[in-house]
Amino acid sequence: MAPKSLFLVSLIVGVLVVGAPMAQAQLGGLGGLIGSLLGLIRINGIVPCLLSSTTSLINGTIPVFPNAVVQLKCGGNVVSSATTNQNGVFSILLDPLQFILSTVLNTCQLVVPTPLSSCNSSLPIAGVLQSALQFVGNTVQGLLSIANIVPTGFNLIG
Ligand SMILES: *[C@@H]1O[C@H](CO)[C@@H](O)[C@H](O)[C@H]1NC(C)=O
């Protein structure tokens, strides 16, 4: 986006937020709406080197999966992908002009086609890790509102 439109976007976000004193629950919904219309959508998390994990928001002791390809699949199509770093962390940014937050949450999944055996040779070569998505709130960075999405947890799917 050009700086001028960024400024406009932040102005609109500011006006919407300031102009709408609302209950906490409603703010959550409004935040999602603003994120999907005027800000970026960011999907990030950690891919654990495990058969299953309840959440990938982890802080320390779980083995991680470096150099894993993480694909964002929507309706069976790969729409974006990233690779985890040495700490198993990945990040995918989506253009809100092409993606609606609620659609991403409802129709997309994260899929890791890299075999689990490549992070731990005791783990299976077959299958892919898969996770649903969860919205965890908006953050404002400079002039941008970012809708944050994390994996609900990766599980090996045959
Ligand atoms: C993070 O680590 C602390 C202890 O260091 C633990 O109590 C907490 O449950 C951990 N959080 C997660 C999300 O694993």
Ligand SMILES: *[C@@H]1O[C@H](CO)[C@@H](O)[C@H](O)[C@H]1NC(C)=O
């Ligand atoms: C590799 O996976 C096996 C089986 O789950 C586990 O027992 C072992 O601790 C893992 N090794 C590492 C280095 O994580």
